[in-house]
Amino acid sequence: MLNIAGALHRWCREARPFALATVVDVTGSAPLPVGTSVAVDEDGNAIGSISGGCVEGAVYELCRQLLSDRGAPQRAWFGYSDDDAFAVGLTCGGELDVLVQRIDPTAQPHLTTALTDIAEGRPAAVAQVVDGPEELMGGMLYVDAAGGIHPGTLAGAVRREVGAQAWALLRAGRTARSEVGGDADTCPERLSVLVHVHASSPRMLIFGAVDFAAALSRAGRFLGYRVTVCDARPVFATPVRFPYADEVVVDWPHRYLEHTTVDARTAVCVLTHDAKFDIPLLRLALDLPVAYVGAMGSRRTHDERLRLLREKGVPEERLARLRSPIGLDLGARTPEETAVSITAEIIAQANQGTGRPLTRITGPIHRPPRLTSYR
Structure with missing residues (x-):
């Protein structure tokens, strides 16, 4: 569908009914991926492609028929025909499963x-x-x-x-x-x-160019995050030390965070455990609409950090967002184990997980995340 999103947007704004044919499964060497669509409106105008040309005619006719009949959604399968090279089929040898349905934008x-x-x-x-x-x-x-x-x-x-x-x-x-x-x-x-x-990709912002940051940037990259490592010390903040980071920035952490783009999926991980960096950074991070804010340090460091943040006027409801000491209790020691501990906590928070062994809890394994239903 996203391959024709611009044209579909225009048709929807014009309240123009159309038939949408979408590839829902692919076997073998079919030319285009799952999710690719073709759309046909009631005047016969067509947009998109799902096969590079070899089954477009048949899909077009299915769309026209469905629009005419105002029928229910249909599934259609297309594969290679050995008997007739000119028959409807995929000469590349693959197979496509296609769903065709009528869309009325007003409904x-x-x-x-x-x-x-x-x-x-x-x-x-x-x-x-x-x-x-x-x-x-x-x-x-x-x-x-x-x-x-x-x-x-x-x-x-x-x-x-x-x-x-x-x-x-x-x-x-x-x-x-x-x-x-x-x-x-x-x-x-x-x-x-x-x-x-x-x-x-969601962003993972790692502050502090330390060994733990190298391991965490690798774990974040594995999970699909776009990873930034930021540190004010140029001798430590180098791309060579952080090959898995998408970018390495030399800047004061709070200054960088103030001017970069974040959203509701962003994870902020503060690994510096140095008050001159941490306090202005966390004061800002806890005021932003990000998914996760965690800070490394001992419990004594955490208590002192909370005291300083309170002195700076950070309210208790925002302090409650701070995950510190950072990570889940996995008994982690090495930078790699600590990275797993931190990313596990990020995943658990995003999905309302408890972080407890599944053998120790009852009920459904997969619980719906926090969602807002608009009426």
Whole structure:
């Protein structure tokens, strides 16, 4: 869908009904990935491509027929034909599974909202049911950058489960197909959902060019973060020391944070444990709408840090956001183990996890993250 987001945005703003054909599964060497779409409006105008040309005609006719009949969503499969090189098929040898559905923008305003956010460069995730009960096929909802669910054609437990999965993939910054539901305690319906994600990578800001920062930058990169290491000391803040960081910045930490871009997915990790850097940095970080603020240091360092922050006028509700000493209790010793401890806490906070062994807790393993439902 995102391959034609600009044109779909225009059609939605014009309240123009259209048929949307989306690749929902790929086998072999099919030319375009899952999530790629073609759309056809009621006047026969077509945008996009799903196969580089070899099955476009057949998909176009399916779209036209669905628009004419105002029918239910349909699945279509296309593969290579050995018997007739000119038959409908993928001469590259791959296979495509395609979902075709009719979209009426006036009945699905959430889609217009999502495409507006995408057009303006904001992160967005559109979830689309591609397999499951007939009445849910093609159902959609939209999750924004703050985790807000904008109701589409899904409701109740299905909305919560699909919204949670869309939010998780939006944070990860990747389009993917996922299985959700099938659990009597959360969502009894077993569904396959394709989540179209438009998102820049979340940021991990690491302050302090120390050995722990080298390990943490590697772990952050592995988790899909765009990693920045910042330190005011040029002799330590060098790209050679931090090969896994996307950028290494020489600047006073609070000054850099004041002028850089953050959002609701940003993780701020303060590893300097030096008051002249930490206090102005944390005072600012705790006032920003970021996902996580953690600071390294002993419990004595933490207590002294809280005292100094209170003297600077930081209120208690903001101090409560500070994760210090940073990380979960894993018994970590080495920089690499400490990096796992820190990233585990970041993941747990994002997903409302307890950090306890799964063998020691009851109930569903996967719980929906904090989401806001817009009415």
